Amino acid sequence: MADNLESAIDEVIHTEALTKVYPGDILAVDGLDLSVARGEIFGLLGPNGAGKTTTAGMLTTRVIPTGGTAFVGGIDVVAHPTAAKQVIGVVPQTNTLDRSLTVWENLYFHGRFFGMNAKTSKAEATRLLEQFRLSDRATVDVSALSGGMAQRLMVARAIMHRPAILFLDEPTAGLDPQSRIALWDILGELHTDGQTILLTTHYMEEADELCDRLAIIDHGKLLALDTPANLKRSVGIDAMITVSATGDLDRLASVLRDSLTTATKVESVDGVVRVWMQQLVGVLPAIIDAAEKQGFTVTDLSSTEPTLETVFISLTGKDLRE
Amino acid sequence: MTSMTPRATIPAPATLGQSTRVATRRAFFALMLRDLTVLRKQLGQFLPRTLLQPFLLVFVFTYVFPKIGQGVGGSGAGAALFSTMLVAGVVGLSIMFQGIQSVALPMVQEFGYTREIEDRVLAPMPVSLVAMEKVASGALNGLFSAILVFPIAAIVPATPVHLQINWPVLLTLTPLACYMCGALGLTFGTLFDSRTVPLLFGIVVLPLTFLGAIYYPWQSLEPIRWLQIGVLVNPLVYMCEGFRAALTPVPHMSLWAIYPAMIGFSALFTWLGISGFKKRVLS
Numbered sequence: 001m002a003d004n005l006e007s008a009i010d011e012v013i014h015t016e017a018l019t020k021v022y023p024g025d026i027l028a029v030d031g032l033d034l035s036v037a038r039g040e041i042f043g044l045l046g047p048n049g050a051g052k053t054t055t056a057g058m059l060t061t062r063v064i065p066t067g068g069t070a071f072v073g074g075i076d077v078v079a080h081p082t083a084a085k086q087v088i089g090v091v092p093q094t095n096t097l098d099r100s101l102t103v104w105e106n107l108y109f110h111g112r113f114f115g116m117n118a119k120t121s122k123a124e125a126t127r128l129l130e131q132f133r134l135s136d137r138a139t140v141d142v143s144a145l146s147g148g149m150a151q152r153l154m155v156a157r158a159i160m161h162r163p164a165i166l167f168l169d170e171p172t173a174g175l176d177p178q179s180r181i182a183l184w185d186i187l188g189e190l191h192t193d194g195q196t197i198l199l200t201t202h203y204m205e206e207a208d209e210l211c212d213r214l215a216i217i218d219h220g221k222l223l224a225l226d227t228p229a230n231l232k233r234s235v236g237i238d239a240m241i242t243v244s245a246t247g248d249l250d251r252l253a254s255v256l257r258d259s260l261t262t263a264t265k266v267e268s269v270d271g272v273v274r275v276w277m278q279q280l281v282g283v284l285p286a287i288i289d290a291a292e293k294q295g296f297t298v299t300d301l302s303s304t305e306p307t308l309e310t311v312f313i314s315l316t317g318k319d320l321r322e
Numbered sequence: 323m324t325s326m327t328p329r330a331t332i333p334a335p336a337t338l339g340q341s342t343r344v345a346t347r348r349a350f351f352a353l354m355l356r357d358l359t360v361l362r363k364q365l366g367q368f369l370p371r372t373l374l375q376p377f378l379l380v381f382v383f384t385y386v387f388p389k390i391g392q393g394v395g396g397s398g399a400g401a402a403l404f405s406t407m408l409v410a411g412v413v414g415l416s417i418m419f420q421g422i423q424s425v426a427l428p429m430v431q432e433f434g435y436t437r438e439i440e441d442r443v444l445a446p447m448p449v450s451l452v453a454m455e456k457v458a459s460g461a462l463n464g465l466f467s468a469i470l471v472f473p474i475a476a477i478v479p480a481t482p483v484h485l486q487i488n489w490p491v492l493l494t495l496t497p498l499a500c501y502m503c504g505a506l507g508l509t510f511g512t513l514f515d516s517r518t519v520p521l522l523f524g525i526v527v528l529p530l531t532f533l534g535a536i537y538y539p540w541q542s543l544e545p546i547r548w549l550q551i552g553v554l555v556n557p558l559v560y561m562c563e564g565f566r567a568a569l570t571p572v573p574h575m576s577l578w579a580i581y582p583a584m585i586g587f588s589a590l591f592t593w594l595g596i597s598g599f600k601k602r603v604l605s
Contacts, residue, residue: 022605057605060444061444062440062443062444062603062604062605063604063605064604064605080342081448081449082342082345082346082446082447082448083342083446085444085445085446085447086342086345086446088444090441090444092437092440092441094437094440095436095437096436096437096438096439096440096441097438097441098356098438098441099436099438100360100363100364101356101359101360105359109352109355109356109359112348112352112355112356113348113349113352113353113356113445113446114345114349114445114446115344115345115348115349115352115446157441
């Protein structure tokens, strides 16, 4: 009993068979089961169009599910959207700051929207600008902010009412590398303070760097869910070798399959041959050898340790960046 | 299992413990406060956009024309009657323009390039009330402009304006007119987007105003019967006629027609506006 109670309290997001079919029979999210624990950074990783934003949209009351259930902070988001909105903070993909207000006023009114009195909201707005190193911009119009600053302000706004969970939709898309790292630092600090975070991303480095657990989704379906480390281990391979060569790549794949007896998998995809191996010692010369004996010219050869990218490729057969 | 020490150092949500009703009420008034703050900051825009059009209208029709011996209503008593008649039209017109300028046009922007609406609908209140707040704010803008414009219409004309204020009608009709125009603004704001918004003026506002009983009392259309009946689909007709009843001794349409029509249009625009708004923000 106590166990159940505790786990119920500690589960901030819970979905069962969550489904969204858009008009025209477009299946965006297909029976998603998710559980996000309090205090974790949870990532939804997948290519564009995988259903990440739709999933985040359903959890934040903007998209109405066509099937299944979704609870945020123990609140049914479909039945009680107003109550759900009280416990979520959202940083959307695009800049949605109030252009008619200054930087400080954006925070002040956000606090008021969420029920703070004038005094509390004023103090919080000022404190947050300090925390997010935006104090010197307090009185400027938000249109005068750089992309990175606008993003920081949106994060400050989203956490101002102390949401049980913070949603970030592709938070670093379109940010310069410096701003991206600054944002990662901020999210790291929030995480240390115990903030539960759900973010969607198609940058695997971001997912790897930030997330405690990851759900890899494609075509609206959950393909894998685990810690980044476990996901990389789960693929069961040490490395992926990519061979670029001239000639009939299907034939090259079968040549390599015959000559590399320890290869887990050899396949010809996207104009290259991919070889999945348990160990790399002596393999690269052997590949060149085998290929050239059969009249192929190897133009490029590279090996990669398992990354989330290789996990994604092994799960879907395609590149995350496409 | 016995330990209840919270893992998080982040305090409980600020809104926790507030019932959703309280949260909704606070969010609604905070949104109004935001709109009033923006209005105050943009007073430099609000005043000219509110005052210039009615001023020019009144100035040209009721000052310039009589002075140069040309124009509407002839001279003398006719001109005085026209000036009096026009007061109501000018007040009605400026309330309607506020519905468009303070609700419809900002919404087209918020839905379009700024996407601000996406944040606004995350305020802890039902989406329909986010839309209703826009109507309320537009109505308030309409009220301010009516108060500003009325003296212009009464003072500028070269010929004396004969006002005869019917307070019960004025005090009930003004809020109703302001609400109706706020709801009209909401409907337009959800129907048009940044690409189609020029059409709003070209094919909607223009006929609404020219055929809205602003420049002539509805009853004077008697000789053109088909037009007199045709303009009854125009909500502005009832509003201007209503102000004629509230402010002047000029003959006007029956109040028994004005009130039901305005209530009906208010309900229609509220329904159209809210469903259009929901369609735009929820998927």
